[in-house]
Amino acid sequence: MTFSDIDPPFIENMRNQAEIGREVYFFESTDSTNLCAERAFVDGAKHGSVFIANSQSLGRGRFGRSWLSTPDAGIYLSILLRPALAKEDCPKISLLPGLAAVLAINEVCGVQAKLKWPNDVLLNGKKICGVLSEFFCPDPDDSYGIIVGIGINVHHNQGHFDRAGLADVATSLDIETGVPQNRNILISAFLEEMETLLALLVTEKFEQVLKLWKSHCEMFGKDITLSQGTTTYKGKALGLDNQGNLLLETGENKTMSFSSGETTLKK
Ligand code: BTN
DSSP states (O other): OTBBBHHHHHHHHHHHSSSSSSEEESSSSSSSSHHHOOOOOHHOOOOTEEEESBBSSOOOGGGGGGOOOOTTTEEEEEEEESSSOOOOOGGGGHHHHHHHHHHHHHHHOOOOOOOTTTTTETTTEEEEEEEEEEEOOTTTSSOOOOEEEEEEESSSOOOHHHHHTOTTTBOOHHHHHSOOOOOHHHHHHHHHHHHHHHHHHHHTHHHHHHHHHHHTTTTTTTTEEEETTTEEEEEEEEOTTTTEEEEEEEEEEEEEEEEEEEEOOOO
């Protein structure tokens, strides 16, 4: 079995004392690591189980889109979480993976990637990372699970984005830094950041997560567009409330709060 430059023992050894990644499942190719995690959730897999693929045939993005899952190029990773959190606090988890990715990418690659609410990571104005979080609660009385899936564009070349029609919106770490980056170190750093951020959340220190999140986001104070399906809102992004919802000033003395949507910065 080959996983290209993904080195399972390296990742397992880095994580064997940890909560997130104590069990890691590697796939040369799979449909979607979120689907792997969902099947494992049904089979009773443990909190913190991680699913990593070298390619995906059905990589899924937000809003029913597909996710470019070029073999040997990206990080396609999902984490199954069964956190010790009240169900009403679960939406807060969705802010963690993007922040963990920014922290890991900036540290490992020496760049200044930025967050775009709710959980895109941009480098030099183009997307390098996306997050798909899914909540599972088969029975209202039963334990629930959250699957956070993350895709990071690492070794993609320009041709991959050109052929996928993504040349204007997406880029990779290798393209932006001009050197081949290391998927193993990136994965380990990301899992470590996730573990730290999740610990802050479960110990009721979410305000620290929010502070860090805001410090890595450049959209506040700027005019943006927020879309929810066919409805679009325009205004100035003011910040996040204490739940992580986006505050948008849509008119004089009128501020709206959003828990979901897709944002675009005005050029
Ligand atoms: C987005 O649309 O921005 C979210 C993209 C999420 C992609 C990742 S890749 C690993 C995991 N498995 C999937 O099928 N999707 C997520």
